[in-house]
Amino acid sequence: xxGSEPRIARVVWQRMxxxxxxxxxxxxxxxxxxxxxxxxxxxTGSPVTSSSAPATAASTSTSTSLAxxxxxxxxxPLDEAACLLPWPNDAFTVPDxxxxxxxxxxxxxxxxxxxxxxxxxxxxxxxxxxxxxPGSAVLALVPGLxxxxxxxxxxxxxxxxxxxxxxxxxLDTTSGQRLPxxxxxxxxxxxxxxxxxxxxxxxxxxxxxxxxxxxHLKDSSGASIAPSTGFAAAVGGTPEPPExxxxxxxxxxxxxAAGISVDSLYLAWDFTVASSASxxxxxxxxxxDAYASLGDGxxxxxxxxxxxxxNVRTIDGTYSVPNFLTGTGAPGSRFQLGxxxxxxxxxxxxxxxxxxxxxxxLAGAHTEPTIVYGHGLLGSRGEVxxxxxxxxxxxxxxxxxxxxxxxxxxxxxxxxxxxxxxHFPEQADRMQQGLLNQQFLGRLLNSPKGFTxxxxxxxxxxxxxxxxxxxxxxxxxxGGILGGAASALSSEWSRVVLGVPGIDYSLLLPxxxxxxxFQAVFDKAYTAPIDRQIALQLIQLLWDRGENDxxxxxxxxxxxxGITAKQVLLIEAFGDHQVSxxxxxxxxxxxxxxxxxxALAPGRxxxxxxxxxxxxxxxxxxxxxxxxxxxxxxxxxxxxxxxxTEPEYGRDPHGAGSREPKVLQxxxxxxxxxxxxxxxxxxxxxxxxxxxxx
Numbered sequence: 234x235x236g237s238e239p240r241i242a243r244v245v246w247q248r249m250x251x252x253x254x255x256x257x258x259x260x261x262x263x264x265x266x267x268x269x270x271x272x273x274x275x276x277t278g279s280p281v282t283s284s285s286a287p288a289t290a291a292s293t294s295t296s297t298s299l300a301x302x303x304x305x306x307x308x309x310p311l312d313e314a315a316c317l318l319p320w321p322n323d324a325f326t327v328p329d330x331x332x333x334x335x336x337x338x339x340x341x342x343x344x345x346x347x348x349x350x351x352x353x354x355x356x357x358x359x360x361x362x363x364x365x366x367p368g369s370a371v372l373a374l375v376p377g378l379x380x381x382x383x384x385x386x387x388x389x390x391x392x393x394x395x396x397x398x399x400x401x402x403x404l405d406t407t408s409g410q411r412l413p414x415x416x417x418x419x420x421x422x423x424x425x426x427x428x429x430x431x432x433x434x435x436x437x438x439x440x441x442x443x444x445x446x447x448x449h450l451k452d453s454s455g456a457s458i459a460p461s462t463g464f465a466a467a468v469g470g471t472p473e474p475p476e477x478x479x480x481x482x483x484x485x486x487x488x489x490a491a492g493i494s495v496d497s498l499y500l501a502w503d504f505t506v507a508s509s510a511s512x513x514x515x516x517x518x519x520x521x522d523a524y525a526s527l528g529d530g531x532x533x534x535x536x537x538x539x540x541x542x543x544n545v546r547t548i549d550g551t552y553s554v555p556n557f558l559t560g561t562g563a564p565g566s567r568f569q570l571g572x573x574x575x576x577x578x579x580x581x582x583x584x585x586x587x588x589x590x591x592x593x594x595l596a597g598a599h600t601e602p603t604i605v606y607g608h609g610l611l612g613s614r615g616e617v618x619x620x621x622x623x624x625x626x627x628x629x630x631x632x633x634x635x636x637x638x639x640x641x642x643x644x645x646x647x648x649x650x651x652x653x654x655x656h657f658p659e660q661a662d663r664m665q666q667g668l669l670n671q672q673f674l675g676r677l678l679n680s681p682k683g684f685t686x687x688x689x690x691x692x693x694x695x696x697x698x699x700x701x702x703x704x705x706x707x708x709x710x711x712g713g714i715l716g717g718a719a720s721a722l723s724s725e726w727s728r729v730v731l732g733v734p735g736i737d738y739s740l741l742l743p744x745x746x747x748x749x750x751f752q753a754v755f756d757k758a759y760t761a762p763i764d765r766q767i768a769l770q771l772i773q774l775l776w777d778r779g780e781n782d783x784x785x786x787x788x789x790x791x792x793x794x795g796i797t798a799k800q801v802l803l804i805e806a807f808g809d810h811q812v813s814x815x816x817x818x819x820x821x822x823x824x825x826x827x828x829x830x831x832a833l834a835p836g837r838x839x840x841x842x843x844x845x846x847x848x849x850x851x852x853x854x855x856x857x858x859x860x861x862x863x864x865x866x867x868x869x870x871x872x873x874x875x876x877x878t879e880p881e882y883g884r885d886p887h888g889a890g891s892r893e894p895k896v897l898q899x900x901x902x903x904x905x906x907x908x909x910x911x912x913x914x915x916x917x918x919x920x921x922x923x924x925x926x927x
Contacts, residue, residue, distance in 0.1 A: 302324065302327070303327065305327050305341070309324045310463035311461060317767050318767070320767060321371070323504045323505055326338050326505065346761070346765075354655050358775060362511045365505065366774050366782060367439060367783070368433065368436060368739065369437065370431065371401075371429075371430070372429070375447070378427075378458065384400055385400055385416040390841040391846065394415065395413055397492070402446040402488070403433070404445075404491050408438065408441065416431045417429075419874060420871075422762035430874070439507065440507070443505075507774075519576050519669050520668075520722055523672075530682050534550055534589075536687055545621055548589075549588070552674070555583065556583055556584055557585075559579065561586075562666060567659055585666060587634050587673070589674060592617060592618070599697060603630040603704050604629055606707050607708030611639060612636075612711070634671060638661065647751075657776075672719070705730075710887065713734025717780075718779060720801070726799075728800050729801045731804070732804045739772070743876070744813035748876060781820055790857075801826065801857075801859075804890065807833065807838075808867030808870050810886070822846050828844045828847045828850055830850060834919070861918060864917060866886075866923055867884060
């Protein structure tokens with residue numbers, strides 16, 4: 234990929250795998266920059282999962298006493314590099330008895346990063362949350378820190394994070410357990426501006442309280458790094474502000490009980506993870522409201538065109554979904570919130586008119602499933618055409634709608650958002666409306682009052698071409714990152730295949746070969762490396778509402794009320810350039826997926842323990858969630874937050890599954906039967922499609 238010729242990848246897994254679609258680079262960059270100018274001017278180890286039930290208000294009530302500040306700080310004197318460091322931090326919250334955690338974010342408007350126009354990121358919507366993201370990266374600037382000399386667990390040795398003497402400790406004081414992670418310096422920042430970034434290796438449990446300890450930190454000479462003045466004062470009992478002293482006493486007591494002495498500390502602080510109600514409450518509210526009015530019926534729909542080609546009928550049209558966005562729900566719209574903080578229906582434009590694009594087999598017994606499909610990065614419903622082979626073979630039908638908020642129609646507005654992240658709620662709110670739209674598409678497929686009432690979805694003799702109620706979900710790349718959220722919310726399907734999926738956009742974007750296209754615009758607006766990392770964490774608080782990070786803990790266990798847990802198959806590509814393996818494996822740990830073994834040939838991975846914390850798949854037990862790794866010969870990815878590039882890191886395997894028939898066989902079999910078949914004859918799943926020129 235040439236730096237002088239930037240492109241943006243819109244990816245979709247063809248044939249239930251992945252295929253790239255790219256926008257014209259000149260058109261894309263011109264549009265982004267033009268909009269920006271306008272915006273600126275105006276072997277597995279011990280299993281580690283989130284399998285414990287998410288905390289209720291009762292189980293987290295102690296956390297309200299762990300941060301006794303009655304007023305949030307504007308800046309934390311513990312880390313003077315930026316106001317919002319260290320992050321995440323209960324110093325930026327206030328008590329709130331109305332929330333599930335007893336806390337509420339209160340980030341000051343003038344403490345957030347500002348763009349080159351001097352506009353600070355508006356934290357108003359973030360401040361509605363009752364805690365921080367379950368995917369939060371722990372951020373702190375430690376002058377002179379040498380990660381290797383200190384012995385901080387890298388991404389290639391997550392297990393080391395739980396060693397008794399580990400220099401970074403994430404202590405879950407709600408459960409009493411230490412949490413796994415990996416740490417790194419920001420490889421995209423210059424020396425002196427490299428934040429220490431500590432990434433949870435499994436999503437942080439919802440509603441839990443976390444103490445963070447950094448101890449025995451060393452520079453490149455092996456010398457110990459002295460604590461900051463602010464933290465030294467806290468250890469001495471005279472923190473700023475003085476009323477914070479009680480908070481530190483509680484933190485130090487909890488750490489001491491875990492074997493961490495105060496005199497070993499470089500820095501320590503605490504934070505609260507957002508509750509389920511905070512993360513998914515809006516999406517569940519609009520879902521409940523919309524389904525209540527739908528009853529046992531189906532959404533209104535209109536067929537606008539149909540075309541037969543061989544054994545496939547392609548059908549296009551629109552359908553109505555209750556509209557919770559302002560105006561028509563177009564890009565740039567937002568939720569209108571009621572006094573309860575929940576989205577309200579749009580009284581003026583009550584229906585969101587969503588498009589659909591369906592592929593239906595004309596022949597066969599009409600007992601095959603119909604796939605609700607989640608498309609690739611900034612793509613559209615048309616990408617479901619990649620599944621036409623399945624319809625031609627009478628293996629499955631498929632329907633899709635645009636994943637609004639992150640569809641091709643959102644691209645012009647995305648530029649303005651990248652230039653001023655105060656507008657990020659526009660993206661997050663449309664994403665949640667998009668999740669509802671997918672549910673209603675599923676209802677149209679499942680209901681006898683839905684699509685099958687139309688002649689377009691009937692054979693010549695009037696019999697339905699669809700098997701009503703036999704709906705499954707496939708999401709690939711972006712569709713895999715959003716697909717867990719859509720599925721956790723859904724009562725319309727129970728089996729889910731997520732191809733090259735991930736979790737936590739703030740984690741995966743800097744590691745993605747797709748990010749530089751966006752980064753060219755983002756970096757023009759936010760020029761300081763530290764600000765960029767803080768900005769990504771701030772928008773992750775909203776991104777959680779539309780992607781796997783906010784829903785994964787309810788996907789395969791602890792489902793939301795009235796919704797059943799799902800069976801899930803994750804398909805990963807070793808060395809993926811676009812969705813990083815670390816992100817896929819955080820998702821796998823979070824949903825309790827078991828990895829099919831042998832997963833990789835010996836020596837292929839640079840990890841000390843490949844798939845640490847992910848149990849081995851047992852074909853003799855019922856499938857809840859499984860992970861299959863496919864190796865196309867690509868080298869292992871960078872161990873830090875850098876994107877793999879060609880040719881240094883080989884050819885990108887992200888779309889290679891489109892040429893591997895065994896991937897298709899494995900995915901289809903799972904969708905039809907719920908079973909994970911061994912298509913690789915007891916060996917690691919490998920393919921030569923890339924080396925063969927595919």
